[in-house]
Amino acid sequence: EELCIRQMQEAADKIGLGNKVDIRLKPRNSPYMKSFAIEEDHELVTALRQSFTDITGENLPIDYDPSVCDSNIVAVSLGIPVVTFGPSGGNMHGDNEYGYPYQVKNCCEIYKETIRKLLKP
Known part of the structure; x- marks a missing residue:
């Protein structure tokens, strides 16, 4: 707090x-959400990073986001590992927010590839 x-x-x-x-x-009646972090060597992080590189040819930077969102409920309250990843653009969470179509397309491919990697036997 x-x-x-x-x-x-x-x-x-x-x-x-x-x-x-x-x-x-x-x-408030509901609790303030606690922060969380997932280890960089967690299988979800490594699969996402590799998928990002496979699709974009670049390395995915890792950062800690101190904000609070639904991810906190999933990670803290339910104990499910979470990463936050998506396309970027401009005016994030503000007036006239926009994204780049190529990033949206890449994101979709990265999500699919990450799921494939996680489900591989």
Whole structure:
């Protein structure tokens, strides 16, 4: 919870609104989601990285995303390993968000190849 407040305060400071906001978490019935990480050598990560390279000819960078989304429920509450991967573009989660068609096509192929690798006997 403190990390979340600190990140929001830093964002407000960055745009010059730090002294104009009061950031507090609202009590809620459902729990705040806990963060999670999957090991880089987990079979899901290695299959995805190899599939990415097979399809694009490039190496897939790995990063830690401190945000909270449905992945936290799947990973933390249900114990199912999760990676977040998809096409990029511009204005992510904002007005006029867009993606590149070639990345959408590549993503579809990468998903299929990753599943093939994971299901291989």
